[in-house]
Amino acid sequence: MKAEECVMESSMLKIIDLSFSYDGKREVLSGINLDIKAGECIGLIGANGVGKSTLLKLIVGLEFAKKGKIIVNNMEVNSKNLREVRKNIGYVFQDSDAQLFMPTVHEDVKFALLNYGYGKDEADQIAYETLKKIGIENLKDQSIYHLSGGQKKLVSIATVLVLNPDMIIFDEPTVCLDPKNRRKFMEVLRSLGGTKIVASHDLDLIYDTCDRSVLIADQRIVKEGITQKILTDRELLENNGLELPLSMISRNKMSVIM
Amino acid sequence: MADALVSPAVGITMYAMSGMAAVYSIKKLRQEPDFKKKIPTMGVMGAMVFATQMINFTIPGTGSSGHLCGGILLTGLLGPYAGFLSMIGVLLIQCLFFADGGLLALGGNIFNMAFYGCFFGALIWKIVMQNGISKRKITLYSILGSVITLQLGAFSVTIQTLCSGVTELPFKMFLSLMLPIHLAIGFVEGLITMAILNFIYAARPELLWSDGHEENKYIRSGLSYKKTMIIFTCVFFVIAGFVSLIASKQPDGLEWSIKKITGNTEINAKTDSKNDLDYDLKNDVNDDLNSSLITGTKTDIYENSEKIQQKTSLLPDYNFKNSDSDLGTSVSGIVGCMIVIIFLTITGFLIKLSKKGKHKLNE
Amino acid sequence: MNKIDYAIMEIHHLDHEAKKENILTRINPLAKLIITFLYIILLTSIDRYKPQQCIYMCIYLILIKIIGEISMKKCIKRLKVIFTIVLVIGIANPIINRNIVAQIGKIPISSGMISMTTLMIKGCFAIIASYFFIITTGMENFCVALRMIHIPGVLITVILLIYRYIIVFLKEVQRIWTAYSMRAPNQKGVNFKAWGSMIGSLMIRSIDKAGNVYDSMELRGFNPDTFFDKKNGFCEIDLIYFIFSAAVIVVIRYINIFEMIGNVFVFQ
Numbered sequence: 001m002k003a004e005e006c007v008m009e010s011s012m013l014k015i016i017d018l019s020f021s022y023d024g025k026r027e028v029l030s031g032i033n034l035d036i037k038a039g040e041c042i043g044l045i046g047a048n049g050v051g052k053s054t055l056l057k058l059i060v061g062l063e064f065a066k067k068g069k070i071i072v073n074n075m076e077v078n079s080k081n082l083r084e085v086r087k088n089i090g091y092v093f094q095d096s097d098a099q100l101f102m103p104t105v106h107e108d109v110k111f112a113l114l115n116y117g118y119g120k121d122e123a124d125q126i127a128y129e130t131l132k133k134i135g136i137e138n139l140k141d142q143s144i145y146h147l148s149g150g151q152k153k154l155v156s157i158a159t160v161l162v163l164n165p166d167m168i169i170f171d172e173p174t175v176c177l178d179p180k181n182r183r184k185f186m187e188v189l190r191s192l193g194g195t196k197i198v199a200s201h202d203l204d205l206i207y208d209t210c211d212r213s214v215l216i217a218d219q220r221i222v223k224e225g226i227t228q229k230i231l232t233d234r235e236l237l238e239n240n241g242l243e244l245p246l247s248m249i250s251r252n253k254m255s256v257i258m
Numbered sequence: 259m260a261d262a263l264v265s266p267a268v269g270i271t272m273y274a275m276s277g278m279a280a281v282y283s284i285k286k287l288r289q290e291p292d293f294k295k296k297i298p299t300m301g302v303m304g305a306m307v308f309a310t311q312m313i314n315f316t317i318p319g320t321g322s323s324g325h326l327c328g329g330i331l332l333t334g335l336l337g338p339y340a341g342f343l344s345m346i347g348v349l350l351i352q353c354l355f356f357a358d359g360g361l362l363a364l365g366g367n368i369f370n371m372a373f374y375g376c377f378f379g380a381l382i383w384k385i386v387m388q389n390g391i392s393k394r395k396i397t398l399y400s401i402l403g404s405v406i407t408l409q410l411g412a413f414s415v416t417i418q419t420l421c422s423g424v425t426e427l428p429f430k431m432f433l434s435l436m437l438p439i440h441l442a443i444g445f446v447e448g449l450i451t452m453a454i455l456n457f458i459y460a461a462r463p464e465l466l467w468s469d470g471h472e473e474n475k476y477i478r479s480g481l482s483y484k485k486t487m488i489i490f491t492c493v494f495f496v497i498a499g500f501v502s503l504i505a506s507k508q509p510d511g512l513e514w515s516i517k518k519i520t521g522n523t524e525i526n527a528k529t530d531s532k533n534d535l536d537y538d539l540k541n542d543v544n545d546d547l548n549s550s551l552i553t554g555t556k557t558d559i560y561e562n563s564e565k566i567q568q569k570t571s572l573l574p575d576y577n578f579k580n581s582d583s584d585l586g587t588s589v590s591g592i593v594g595c596m597i598v599i600i601f602l603t604i605t606g607f608l609i610k611l612s613k614k615g616k617h618k619l620n621e
Numbered sequence: 622m623n624k625i626d627y628a629i630m631e632i633h634h635l636d637h638e639a640k641k642e643n644i645l646t647r648i649n650p651l652a653k654l655i656i657t658f659l660y661i662i663l664l665t666s667i668d669r670y671k672p673q674q675c676i677y678m679c680i681y682l683i684l685i686k687i688i689g690e691i692s693m694k695k696c697i698k699r700l701k702v703i704f705t706i707v708l709v710i711g712i713a714n715p716i717i718n719r720n721i722v723a724q725i726g727k728i729p730i731s732s733g734m735i736s737m738t739t740l741m742i743k744g745c746f747a748i749i750a751s752y753f754f755i756i757t758t759g760m761e762n763f764c765v766a767l768r769m770i771h772i773p774g775v776l777i778t779v780i781l782l783i784y785r786y787i788i789v790f791l792k793e794v795q796r797i798w799t800a801y802s803m804r805a806p807n808q809k810g811v812n813f814k815a816w817g818s819m820i821g822s823l824m825i826r827s828i829d830k831a832g833n834v835y836d837s838m839e840l841r842g843f844n845p846d847t848f849f850d851k852k853n854g855f856c857e858i859d860l861i862y863f864i865f866s867a868a869v870i871v872v873i874r875y876i877n878i879f880e881m882i883g884n885v886f887v888f889q
Binding site for chain 2: 625628631632635657658661662664665666669673676677679680683684686687690699700703706707710711713714717718733736740741743744747748750751752754755763773775776778779780781782783784785786787789790791793794813816817818820821822823824825827828830831832834835839845878879880881882883884886
Binding site for chain 3: 057060062083086087089091093095097098099101103111112115116143145159160163
């Protein structure tokens with residue numbers, strides 16, 4: 001198994017006893033402990049509103065926790081080394097519109113490069129290569145207002161991929177994608193190297209792409225383990241507001257019919 | 259306000275005033291603890307104001323419709339400093355992309371719409387919301403704020419236009435035209451603002467400005483705020499007073515200052531402006547003169563006006579004393595200009611043609 | 622609503638035009654901004670009884686039009702807006718000042734009419750000049766120019782964000798308006814009862830969305846204080862443009878070159 005091979009590698013993300021609340025009263029996350037090794041693909045699952053997005057925001061330093069520690073690549077996430085941390089992490093937003101704001105695809109993709117001090121020609125080249133890697137170099141000069149939902153998603157992946165991050169975070173990546181685009185997205189996801197965290201309640205996606213999964217409910221981690229085990233545990237899922245992946249259900253039905 | 263309606267002196271003065279307010283706002287904004295989080299909200303609010311300006315709101319009872327100016331609304335949501343800065347953005351984009359206003363008039367427009375709307379609006383908000391926010395108070399603030407700040411804005415538009423010397427309307431008449439129109443506009447804007455703010459108050463009250471639970475901080479900032487407002491008002495009135503003094507006692511003072519900036523040395527302009535401003539001030543006398551002009555038949559119009567001029571020397575005397583030569587120069591000037599235009603157009607056409615030819619050759 | 626369609630199209634058009642490659646678009650934005658400002662200042666400083674001098678100022682505009690290969694079609698539409706504003710203020714001049722100064726054929730010309738003409742010409746030319754500026758510069762470069770004169774990054778970021786969001790919102794407003802008018806077919810505008818909830822709910826939704834946009838900018842290393850500091854100083858071509866345009870504007874404003882040319886043809 002891939003996950004077992006990775007155990008030998010170094011830790012990419014370490015979360016130690018993390019608690020967080022927005023207003024100082026109601027805790028959104030409490031006592032989170034998590035260790036992710038380099039090269040792993042982790043599925044973060046949970047029903048709507050259990051704090052998946054909040055956890056992701058804490059990892060990239062968009063919010064800061066009062067209690068607990070987050071260590072990315074041996075650096076603690078705090079307001080001082082934010083720039084370094086963020087250079088190492090790519091974050092693909094749930095809403096692609098939020099991610100794309102420059103007038104054309106090409107400009108949007110090289111936005112991060114220019115911010116991190118790359119030269120103009122160098123940035124142009126890297127941006128083009130990144131677009132090619134995902135297979136959307138034909139969109140280079142398109143206006144971002146004229147992209148379809150699927151194209152937008154791919155472009156927003158390109159915008160974080162240009163910096164060649166060690167870890168990429170996807171927040172609900174398949175929302176609003178049609179089946180074909182979803183398949184295309186999964187292909188791209190599989191082809192990417194590095195550590196990946198996929199937060200989603202699209203359990204089929206998790207089942208197909210992630211080695212290990214983390215189930216969050218009631219502000220804490222309920223279960224952590226190999227994806228196949230968690231996603232086939234009907235009782236566990238249903239107790240935490242989720243359902244079996246569709247592929248599982250249809251497989252079960254098939255066996256009933258047979 | 260459009261570019262044509264302001265003179266350079268007035269335009270630059272207003273830029274300086276608005277610039278001061280902007281610098282101060284940025285300084286204040288930076289002191290707020292989470293100011294970086296406010297930036298996207300400022301952008302959104304600005305764009306919202308812009309987009310809602312495109313919607314016509316039907317006024318109940320009448321068939322007419324009004325739309326939004328935005329200062330009061332932005333203050334209620336963002337506070338004066340952030341509100342002022344987003345209004346600058348809105349006005350700038352309107353002027354550059356939609357020809358609403360102009361580059362030179364921008365300083366004045368910011369002052370007339372954003373400064374009053376945000377800073378005076380904030381003052382009104384502070385007074386009205388002293389003991390917490392309620393639906394009724396929001397209504398009061400919206401309508402009162404919109405009406406007052408629009409009146410102030412209209413008043414300073416009048417002053418700026420008159421100081422620029424583009425209109426021949428006497429001050430009182432201009433003011434009596436501007437204020438009632440803006441009273442109606444202000445009232446409608448107040449209603450729209452009220453509707454929006456009340457909805458937000460009901461749905462997400464924490465989005466409104468100056469949250470109640472920071473009471474201590476609120477009072478402290480209120481004091482310094484008052485101080486600044488007093489300073490700003492004083493500065494404004496000193497400048498306004500200074501300008502009007504120059505305008506009335508020494509009618510060519512303004513023109514003189516323009517000349518200092520632009521280096522214009524024409525004498526005609528000087529006498530003109532002097533006479534015109536005098537004319538504005540003493541319009542009572544002129545009414546009689548004008549009526550005599552209107553009643554006079556065509557043949558004795560020249561005689562009449564010349565007589566009047568000799569008598570009072572109040573009316574502009576441009577082109578009278580040596581009208582022939584003056585007219586002559588302007589005719590030849592226009593002919594010359596036309597020739598240059600034709601020459602340029604032909605050259606441009608030839609360049610285009612040669613480019614096209616090259617294209618064809620390349621193909 | 623036609624107004625919204627027009628606004629969306631206008632922004633796309635300007636974005637598109639500013640990306641064209643020609644001499645003018647490549648010139649340093651600050652140089653263009655200063656020249657445009659100079660032009661407008663010299664134009665508005667013209668005396669109100671000298672329409673002919675205003676007309677001379679069109680030479681600069683024609684030059685820019687030819688060099689920049691700018692189409693005037695879209696520009697005409699913008700003039701309509703400014704015409705109404707200037708007309709409202711200007712119409713009073715011929716009514717009040719009926720002092721007759723000349724006669725063309727049998728039509729008497731009053732100084733009020735002259736000053737109104739001057740006003741109209743000034744209004745048009747000023748608008749055309751700023752249109753030429755923005756159409757050859759674009760919003761990003763304009764922001765760079767603002768940064769070069771040390772306007773704080775925070776303000777520029779806000780301006781740029783507003784510009785970015787405008788299209789998003791215009792489209793959103795358009796959708797809402799369409800949905801609204803389909804259920805309220807006989808209304809010209811939005812009914813009083815729907816004012817608050819319509820705009821208010823849009824606003825609340827947008828604030829959350831805007832937070833995300835800014836977050837994503839920050840995650841990619843955006844810093845308002847340094848982002849616009851792009852190193853593009855004045856190079857030779859900028860200097861040539863600057864001196865040439867300034868010279869043209871000053872000459873057509875202060876030297877009676879056209880009268881000299883005209884005299885050759887008129888009084889011989």
